[in-house]
Amino acid sequence: MTHASTVERRDKIVQLAISSGPTNVDELAVYFNVTSSTIRRDLARLTSEGRITRTYGGAIALVGHAEPSLSERQSEAHEQKVLIAEWARKRVLPGDTLLLDLGSSVATLASRLKNIEDLSIATVNLSVITALSGLPSGKLYCLGGQYRPLSQGFVGPLAEAAVERLTFDTAFLGTDGVSPDGEISEADLQQLRFKELVCRRARNVYVLAHGEKIGQSPVHGWARLPLPWTLVTDDSAPEDVLASIQATGVEVVVVPSTPVDDDTDR
Known part of the structure; x- marks a missing residue:
């Protein structure tokens, strides 16, 4: 997948978490044709927004429900x-x-x-x-x-x-x-x-x-x-x-x- 905007790429990452598609940094970098650093920034942002959660192995998973803010x-x-x-x-x-x-x-x-x-x-x-x-x-x-x-x-x-x-x-x-x-x-x-x-x-x-x-x-x-x-x-x-x-x-x-x-x- 190429030429996706940042917003589109992050939305797609969440969809991949739902469908059990590529779920670690290296796989996502290849999938989107971007650097691993870009993917790490995406994952950090999605995690802070409560849209995904990270495992110790680096994979991603969908949060059960959208995390409410404080x-x-x-x-x-x-x-x-x-x-x-x-x-x-x-x-x-x-x-x-x-x-x-x-x-x-x-x-x-x-x-x-x-x-x-x-x-x-x-x-x-x-x-x-x-x-x-x-x-x-x-x-x-x-x-x-x-x-x-x-x-x-x-x-x-x-x-x-x-x-x-x-x-x-x-x-x-x-x-x-x-x-x-x-x-x-x-x-x-x-x-x-x-x-x-x-x-x-x-x-x-x-x-x-x-x-x-x-x-x-x-x-x-x-x-x-x-x-x-x-x-x-x-x-x-x-x-x-x-x-x-x-x-x-x-x-x-x-x-x-x-x-x-x-x-x-x-």
Whole structure:
């Protein structure tokens, strides 16, 4: 195929992912009669737009559903996210060192941390940085990496290298979905790799996911996080799926839709 415009070529790459046509850099470069560098730029752009996902072997696959942007996700299940965030805030103590991941649920938590003294917070989430820009005490670290517009955060080797130099009292992670067998999903595989590394560096790990994400398979990227970790969701989540997740060794916390007093220490 020759003389395709950039837009046409990228649209065709997505079609090839659907039809299981050429799916790695070298094959696509030959197919379109362009350089491998051009194809890598195309794949990077399509991945950032949530139209495809990349595997570690370099092949491409169609994302199960178009990945929504963070701004689109912020309005979803707002009340449930607030309840989950309020529960999570009570697990944070003055002087803690925290890792705040990507995701709107984590950003909802971040806006409630300002009044806790002497926190050290590391994040790859631009919304977290904005929410905590006026942090009166403590420290705020941006781990850096490649900026991903859809999730409004940073991913890749630089973020991974930074997190491997740190340890955390508690990490709060986001996710696109949680399967019945306890795996979490992300449209971007680099985000999954980052979460796996975080789990090895944190004493407590909480995955914040409102009920609509439980049992869902919105994308094709999956990871089984190393135990122990805790799934925090709300009471709209399917009970049978939660039971299945719990059977894998994951601790499950269901935050009730009607808030109750909870003074439980960590």
